[in-house]
Amino acid sequence: MTTGPTDAAPRERFEADGYLVLEDFFPSDEAATLIARADELVAAFKPDEVTRSIFSTNEQTRTSDDYFLASGDRISFFFEPEAFDSNGNLQVPLDRAINKFGHAQHDLEPVFDDFSRHQRLADLAGRLGVGGHALVQSMLIFKQPGIGGEVSSHTDHTFLWTEPRSVVGFWFALEDATLDNGCLWALPGGHRRKPARRFRRAPGGGTTMEVLGDEPPAGGAEAGFVPLEVRSGTLIVLDGLLPHYSLANRSQRRRAAYTLHAIDPTAHYPSDNWLQRNDLPLRGFRDRR
Template sequence: MSSLAAQFERDGFLVLPDFHPAAACRELMERGRHLSENYRLDGKGSVFQTSEQTKTSDAYFLESGERISFFFEKDAFDETGALKGDLFRSLNKIGHALHDLDPVFDRFSRSPQLKVLSASLGMQDHLLIQSMLIFKHARIGGVVDVHQDSTFLYTEPDSCVGFWFALEDATIENGCLWAKPGGHRTSLRSRFARDGKGGTRFLELDPAPLETDGMQALEVKQGTCIVLHGRLPHFSQPNTSGKSRQAYAIHTIDPTAHYPMDNWLQRDRRALKGF
């Protein structure tokens, strides 16, 4: 086992500074703005919330696994359904197939250094199943409640691993990630599944609440890669600063693991690719 793999097994996360150069981070942010500027809002936009996604799940959300889709902050719209501000700064994220459908995101998601990292972690055969450009705009970027990524990308056995890239400096003030070393050595509390009626539901696996005691702020510089175990509880606070905290995340699964048909995100498994 490599030293990185041993550290990951012990802590449940890795913090790898200077993983991507600043130029690559800027290119991804510029591409995200370009995609946003070419998006045309048709009717009421789809809202993303980690804790209350069952209330805002719709066909647009459920079909986003095979598309490049745009999701808004929960407070982006007024009581009439109109945007309170400009479209770009009202967005929460873009997802969930950027890594497969956009050439700029594809290059970033399958960089030579990421191939080396995945091999050192024994994950060279993992499949990239989801990607998200997360904006966390200044003064509007909302809270992401404590959660486990395997809740949203459930496999049997558990195999989800996330790679989170700081496209800008992440601080306590602008909503960096929080996690506890060793926090992944716990049970998966729930999984997010389709309800068979066009919506979604959380299926409880363990009623114990996720604890935030002992979590530390992962304040990192632009270009840092944070690797996250699927069972690691983590969260981020609202962005109360005057600086945005853009990040890009990809999630992977083991191709030999069972991926249930009622998982909210569905992809054509034959089309999935690795690093």
């Protein structure tokens, strides 16, 4: 396992930069197992008018239908914005049309549960000072070839708000992530900025994006962002206030990744956060079934 170009301790690098890149964190056979199970779940999905939900972060208020808002305690599937033609018909096969699924497979699916609570991740969380956090959300993001959508610059705290802030993201590369197929871009040190936005449920239904302060840079090397090109088996840890994004995938190579988000269970989790788990209990890194 490597922690980057220097020999600094992982926690020191994470606190300084707001992110941490750990190569060879998990073996290729585990990546293959997650992808195989993901493909099975997609193959079993039978979309209808209710579940034809499109995921987009460039217009957050679009992603506020009931199907999306009810996904916090189940496994729901979301389409790429470009998966459909102007008449609403799929332009690609189903297995190339799904943007992602989430948001509770880490609790509901044994394969994802075992991976999410592996001893190596629990140990790392402890070294980073978040060993007591609980896993609140998971996603399998496909970044489909040719139509994989852009994810605009954002911070995870915006979407998983706690008081005090506590969310930490864990991004596992299941396939190689390159400039061509939409790798992550991050703003080193950007986690020191104050929160700029909060995404929450609106009183009258749907969701709203509350503006709290000055927006961080939208992206690009000229604004200080750096591309995180990584091989399969790499883990990227993200501070909840770190601005990050990914560009569209116009290549013919998919860029599958699995993500987890963890929060301090003792922090206040507002009832108007978009993600609500209802009766599904929170479990930590070491709470294996």
